[in-house]
Each structure stands twice: as structure tokens, then as C-alpha cells.
Amino acid sequence: MANILVVDDEMGIRELLSEILGDEGHVVTTAENAQQAREQRAKGAPDLVLLDIWMPDTDGVTLLKEWQRDGLLTMPVIMMSGHATIDTAVEATRIGALNFLEKPIALQKLLKAVQQGLTRPQPGDLPRPPLHQNRMPLHEHAAVPHAPASHVPHAPAPVSHGPVAAAAPQPPENGLFGVSFDMPLREARDAFERAYFEHHLVREGGSMTRVAERTGLERTHLYRKLKQLGVEPGKAGRKG
Known part of the structure; x- marks a missing residue:
């Protein structure tokens, strides 16, 4: 940051x-x-x-x-x-x-x-040492492979989040993602698009870069679309 x-x-x-x-x-x-x-x-x-x-x-x-x-x-x-x-x-x-x-x-x-x-x-x-890439002494690099074995089981943990996030919204019986088929087309389309983008924001942990790739939209266009729909990326991402 x-x-x-x-x-x-x-x-x-x-x-x-x-x-x-x-x-x-x-x-x-x-x-x-x-x-x-x-x-x-x-x-x-x-x-x-x-x-x-x-x-x-x-x-x-x-x-x-x-x-x-x-x-x-x-x-x-x-x-x-x-x-x-x-x-x-x-x-x-x-x-x-x-x-x-x-x-x-x-x-x-x-x-x-x-x-x-x-x-x-x-x-x-001088006040920003993190910008220098070679700050760490060589012996610290050498110590990395000898980390305690107890840390190893935690490595696959992030992979387990995929299925959980992917299974987020499920279509209710009375319509698609809560969109009633009796709604005017414009309102139904906006409601579906909100649900669509919120789903992908949850799935991608709020990452606009990955959502843009997933939905096939240029990122600047994606920002404007979310603003038009009233979707806040930060809040939608935290729902996951």
C-alpha cells in the first residue's frame, strides 16, 4: 500500500x-x-x-x-x-x-x-527501505527452506476457498436470482446485472482485476457499470 x-x-x-x-x-x-x-x-x-x-x-x-x-x-x-x-x-x-x-x-x-x-x-x-529489493541478508534467504514443518499443512488452504465462493448465489424458485419475470424488462435486466456482478465480486474476493477478466469487460467500463448499478465493490467483496 x-x-x-x-x-x-x-x-x-x-x-x-x-x-x-x-x-x-x-x-x-x-x-x-x-x-x-x-x-x-x-x-x-x-x-x-x-x-x-x-x-x-x-x-x-x-x-x-x-x-x-x-x-x-x-x-x-x-x-x-x-x-x-x-x-x-x-x-x-x-x-x-x-x-x-x-x-x-x-x-x-x-x-x-x-x-x-x-x-x-x-x-x-532513506525513509522508504522497502523499495530496495536486496535488503534481506543472504543467511535469511538460506533459512527459508528450514521453516518448521508445522507450516506446511497451511499452504493448500487458499485452494479450498474456490468451491465455497463459487457456490454463492443460488436461483430462488420464483425467478432468476430474485428477479421476478413479471418485472419490466429494464428493471429485470438491472436487477440481474446487479446480482451477476455481486456474484463475481464475492467469487473473486472483491478483486476488480479478476472480475474484469472473468466478465470480459475493460476495467474502466466495469467501474462505470458498477457505479451505474449502485454496486459497491468493497461491500460486495466482503460478503464472501
């Missing part, structure tokens, strides 16, 4: 990125302009910043320069824009930006860029 700051003047972008990154287990803070971003940075360095380039008060490149000048660019920053030129992206990278994402942002590119940013050690970033 990481603390991520999303800076974008578009509310829809802030909400969508917050939902996606929150589902990945991160704590997300948002800012709609450069001034709010400065205030959030003054409270402490986040683990990563997603920074829009074009904003009404101060553009993202100028804010990046400020942080670099004042010694505040101690966290990875990923720039975002739907209108930036190659020269702008190159300039941001030269100043210190880790990556550049073009809007509309593809989900897999977003997650990959965030993962790279969080796993890449930053120069002088």
Missing part, C-alpha cells in the same frame, strides 16, 4: 484514478490545482504523484520545476496530459519526472507506470 497524490483539474479524472488506485490497495489524496498540490506536499512527501500538465493556475511542468528547485522532488512523479507535445514530455523528464502518460490513460499503462514508480528507489530517499 502506498500514499499517492493525484493532481488534476478534472473531477472525473480524479474520481476515476482514485477508484482504480484505491482498489489496488493504495491511499489516494487528490488536488485540483497546483496550489492544493503544494499544500499536500508541505504535509509530507507522498510515495508517488500523478501530475496533470495543463491546469488553470500553474501548469504541471512549472510545479515540477518548483519542487526540483526547492529540493522537494524526493518522490517519483508521473506526468499526465491529453494535449502535451513530445517536447513537453521530454522537458518534464529532464526536470525529473519518472514517466509520462497520455490521456485517455490506458488502464494497464497506468498500473504498470505506478508499479514502476513505487518499486524504483529514489536518490536520497
Whole structure:
């Protein structure tokens, strides 16, 4: 889990990125302009910043320069824009930006860029030792195979959850998943879709990534569909 700051003047972008990154287990803070971003940075360095380039008060490149000048660019920053030129992206990278994402942002590119940013050690970033992959002494690695045998029986445990989750909702006698055949088509369809997605959220333990794969939907579309149906992924996942 990481603390991520999303800076974008578009509310829809802030909400969508917050939902996606929150589902990945991160704590997300948002800012709609450069001034709010400065205030959030003054409270402490986040683990990563997603920074829009074009904003009404101060553009993202100028804010990046400020942080670099004042010694505040101690966290990875990923720039975002739907209108930036190659020269702008190159300039941001030269100043210190880790990556550049073009809007509309593809989900897999977003997650990959965030993962790279969080796993890449930053120069002088001592408070975050987990980013260094080779912290464990060799003798600790050697001790792993000699773990007590009592731990072995617990290894297959996760496999047993599959059949339990898969057997979740059963169709009642008066209809399909509680959907009456006397309902108007639109209402019946919405009710079925709610039950359908809740079933898969329970089955996949609330993982939006696995539900997207299971249902064949692009993840951004899945978020919007669940919001339209009034289904909360976190609550539905906990039912399992």
C-alpha cells in the first residue's frame, strides 16, 4: 500500500484514478490545482504523484520545476496530459519526472507506470527501505527452506476457498436470482446485472482485476457499470 497524490483539474479524472488506485490497495489524496498540490506536499512527501500538465493556475511542468528547485522532488512523479507535445514530455523528464502518460490513460499503462514508480528507489530517499529489493541478508534467504514443518499443512488452504465462493448465489424458485419475470424488462435486466456482478465480486474476493477478466469487460467500463448499478465493490467483496 502506498500514499499517492493525484493532481488534476478534472473531477472525473480524479474520481476515476482514485477508484482504480484505491482498489489496488493504495491511499489516494487528490488536488485540483497546483496550489492544493503544494499544500499536500508541505504535509509530507507522498510515495508517488500523478501530475496533470495543463491546469488553470500553474501548469504541471512549472510545479515540477518548483519542487526540483526547492529540493522537494524526493518522490517519483508521473506526468499526465491529453494535449502535451513530445517536447513537453521530454522537458518534464529532464526536470525529473519518472514517466509520462497520455490521456485517455490506458488502464494497464497506468498500473504498470505506478508499479514502476513505487518499486524504483529514489536518490536520497532513506525513509522508504522497502523499495530496495536486496535488503534481506543472504543467511535469511538460506533459512527459508528450514521453516518448521508445522507450516506446511497451511499452504493448500487458499485452494479450498474456490468451491465455497463459487457456490454463492443460488436461483430462488420464483425467478432468476430474485428477479421476478413479471418485472419490466429494464428493471429485470438491472436487477440481474446487479446480482451477476455481486456474484463475481464475492467469487473473486472483491478483486476488480479478476472480475474484469472473468466478465470480459475493460476495467474502466466495469467501474462505470458498477457505479451505474449502485454496486459497491468493497461491500460486495466482503460478503464472501
